[in-house]
Amino acid sequence: MSSLDPRAPFVLDTRELGRRPGAQRELSISVPAPAELGIEVLHVPEGEQVQLDLRIESVMDGVLLTGTAEAALEGECTRCLEPIEDEIFVDLQELYLYDDVTRDGADEELGDEASTLEGDLLDLEPLLRDAVVLALPFQPLCQDDCPGLCIDCGARLADEPDHTHEAPIDPRWAGLTALKQDQD
Ligand SMILES: [Zn+2]
Ligand SMILES: [Zn+2]
Numbered sequence: 001m002s003s004l005d006p007r008a009p010f011v012l013d014t015r016e017l018g019r020r021p022g023a024q025r026e027l028s029i030s031v032p033a034p035a036e037l038g039i040e041v042l043h044v045p046e047g048e049q050v051q052l053d054l055r056i057e058s059v060m061d062g063v064l065l066t067g068t069a070e071a072a073l074e075g076e077c078t079r080c081l082e083p084i085e086d087e088i089f090v091d092l093q094e095l096y097l098y099d100d101v102t103r104d105g106a107d108e109e110l111g112d113e114a115s116t117l118e119g120d121l122l123d124l125e126p127l128l129r130d131a132v133v134l135a136l137p138f139q140p141l142c143q144d145d146c147p148g149l150c151i152d153c154g155a156r157l158a159d160e161p162d163h164t165h166e167a168p169i170d171p172r173w174a175g176l177t178a179l180k181q182d183q184d
Contacts, residue, residue, distance in 0.1 A: 004118045010034070010125035012065075014117065017058040019098070024057035033071060034125060038132050042075030042084065042140040050128070054092070062097040063117060069128055077142035080149050080156045084142055090131040096122050 004011050009031035017023040029052050033044040044050065054067035073086040096115045115127065147157035152165050 004121040004123055006121055008123075008125075010123060010128065012054075012056065012122045012124060013120055014056055014058075014063045014122055015120040017056065017063060019058055021058050021060055024055060026053075026055045028053045037071075037129060038073065038075075038088075039136055041078055042073055042086070042136050044071045044088070044132065045074050048072050052092075052124075054124075056122070059095070061101045062095055063122060064093075064095050065122065065124070065127070066091075066093045068092060069131065071132075073136075075140050077146055078139040079141055079146045080158060082142040082146075082156065082158070084140055086140075088132060088135055090128075090135045092124075092127055092131055094127045 006013055012027075017025065030049045031052065033046055033048045033050050035046045037044040037046070037050075048071060050069055050071040052067060052069050054065060057064045057066075068089060068091055070087065070089045073084070073088050075084045075086075076082065077084055094115055096117045099116045099118060115123075143158065147161075149155065150157055150163055150165075155163055157163055
């Protein structure tokens with residue numbers, strides 16, 4: 001009946017909780033990231049380890065999962081295209097209803113949206129994907145005030161704060177400009 005593969009990295013088997021409310025188990029696992037975890041400009045590289053520290057707990061209608069996920073991020077600045085390396089740390093929490101509970105309509109209002117177990121198996125991947133995307137900035141930047149690229153020549157302005165295409169600085173003022181830069 002189940003379409004989940006119990007050997008898939010993000011599928012957890014909750015059988016040992018035995019549907020006894022209150023029974024719980026903690027697990028700390030490291031699993032390879034699936035493809036496209038995150039957004040195009042900032043994501044967990046495929047195959048990179050995702051550290052999961054989880055607790056699964058049997059409750060009345062299903063299994064409550066809580067925990068954290070931690071992984072490396074790779075991407076690029078949306079203003080200057082500089083590569084970005086970062087880390088992500090997200091909280092995870094989700095109630096997975098027993099599939100016979102949802103089938104019986106015991107939770108009709110939740111039924112459509114709630115996650116469900118397939119038999120004893122729980123698929124963590126959709127939850128992880130949502131949590132990662134929500135935690136990412138919409139437009140990642142290499143630094144908060146990244147000035148982007150020069151519209152005239154494409155130079156990365158963060159590397160050249162004084163970049164300009166105007167006439168060169170009058171040599172009589174060059175000394176003063178240098179002095180001002182030192183103070184900055
Ligand atoms: Zn940048
Ligand atoms: Zn330029």
